[in-house]
Amino acid sequence: MQTPSGRRIFEMYKTKIDLPETVRFKVIELLNQRVAECIDLTLQAKQAHWNVKGPEFRSLHKLFDTIAEGSQKSSDALAERLVQLGGLAQGTVEAVNDRSDLPAYPLSITDGADHLDALGNSIAASSKWMRESIGITADWKDYGTSDLLLKSSQKLDQYLWMVEAHLQGKLRELKAMEKEEKPLQERQLKSASGG
Ligand SMILES: [Fe+2]
Numbered sequence: 001m002q003t004p005s006g007r008r009i010f011e012m013y014k015t016k017i018d019l020p021e022t023v024r025f026k027v028i029e030l031l032n033q034r035v036a037e038c039i040d041l042t043l044q045a046k047q048a049h050w051n052v053k054g055p056e057f058r059s060l061h062k063l064f065d066t067i068a069e070g071s072q073k074s075s076d077a078l079a080e081r082l083v084q085l086g087g088l089a090q091g092t093v094e095a096v097n098d099r100s101d102l103p104a105y106p107l108s109i110t111d112g113a114d115h116l117d118a119l120g121n122s123i124a125a126s127s128k129w130m131r132e133s134i135g136i137t138a139d140w141k142d143y144g145t146s147d148l149l150l151k152s153s154q155k156l157d158q159y160l161w162m163v164e165a166h167l168q169g170k171l172r173e174l175k176a177m178e179k180e181e182k183p184l185q186e187r188q189l190k191s192a193s194g195g
Contacts, residue, residue: 012086019085023140028087030133031078031145036099037126038075038152039091042068044105044122048115056112060166064119067159074152081148102126113167120163127156 012025019027045068052060079089090099102122109115130153138146 013083013088015084015086017085019142021086023142024085024087026140027137027142027145028082028085030136031082031085032087032090032095033099034130034133034149034152035075035079035082035089035091036096037102037129038071038078039096040100040102041122041126042071042075044102044119045071047105047107048119051110052112052115053110054112056166060112060115063162063166064115067119067123067162070155070159074155077148078152081145085142085145116163116167120160120167123156123160123163127153127160130156 012021012028017024045064049061049064049068052064054060075091079091083089102125103118105122106114106118109118130149134146134149134153137143137149
């Protein structure tokens with residue numbers, strides 16, 4: 001059997017769950033998509049966790065691991081849900097590479113701000129599709145899946161807040177440094193001109 005996008009899927013398992021098979025078929029495909037994005041995000045956060053460098057190493061190293069762990073838990077919950085509906089979870093590297101549309105994570109970056117920016121972009125993309133899926137599955141009356149997606153979506157919002165809070169703090173620091181530097185430069189200019 002194939003999905004409209006041409007991806008080969010396996011026969012659905014028989015189950016006594018009362019959701020119609022047509023609904024379960026669509027939900028399984030949608031959940032496999034979200035699972036792939038969660039796994040991709042987990043690996044991207046690990047990439048950041050391992051490679052981040054700079055003065056904020058400790059807090060960022062921990063933050064990126066928190067995001068990796070949370071995203072891994074989301075993929076686990078969503079994959080198990082789609083199996084409960086009679087589907088087959090597709091979580092291999094090949095399946096994730098085929099399905100995930102998250103931005104490709106740059107392999108060469110090490111600076112904390114660069115990792116925050118890159119990971120923020122991926123969290124925001126994942127969050128958008130997760131939020132859209134809450135409404136879609138509710139429209140299909142699969143409220144159990146909708147509720148799981150809601151929880152994952154709330155987690156993603158929380159991670160984006162944590163990532164952006166670091167960047168916003170950084171911007172404030174830079175602005176404060178600029179303010180401190182300006183009077184000094186003005187003083188230097190005055191003394192150079194003999195004023
Ligand atoms: Fe670690």
